Amino acid sequence: MDETIREDESLAAVQRRLVDRELPQGPGRAAVLRRRLDAPVEQVWSALTTPDKIDRFFLPVGGDLREGGSYAFEGQASGRILVCRAPDLLRVEWLPPDRDEVDQVELRLSADGPDATWLELEHASVADVFTTDLSGDKFSPAIGWESPLHYLVEYLRGALPDRPSAEWYVFDEAEEIRLARLRAVEWAEAEARYAASRSAGQG
Incomplete structure (x- = not known):
């Protein structure tokens, strides 16, 4: 098993x-x-759609995991599976346990040669949630996707234990807050670019 890369070392990769x-x-x-x-598109698709593999880098998931079925992550979101088109497109409803609005999460994969894949993860919402307060009082849910994406990369590298994440992952609140604040700076810049592009379009 390879040595795990620290999460703060992957900031620039996103x-x-x-x-x-x-x-x-x-x-x-x-x-x-x-x-x-750094993995073939079929391998990435399998990691993102196979319950026993999802459990290695994210959370336990159950349900009728096919297009038209439904899913539920343990202690997290649930919803219907809207599109499941191997090996390049997965779109699901995303109903967080603390909100009434149903968001959508979409995963898009594209091969970059035979041994690499570009992954786009898109989280869309009608709720006004994609705003980051750099004081640390309010974090965009976009920040919450960065850890699973980091651990997906580590799983594909063979750097994680081949066991459910609940058996090896240890939650460290202080470290999570530190990482969230680092990522908040990156997302605040993305929000500023978005606001500027909207202003330019309306000018």
């Missing part, structure tokens, strides 16, 4: 942006995370 999105409930916004993975 491309971040905000975009406008039209959702069934109306106009919304989406946070998009893009990262290159």
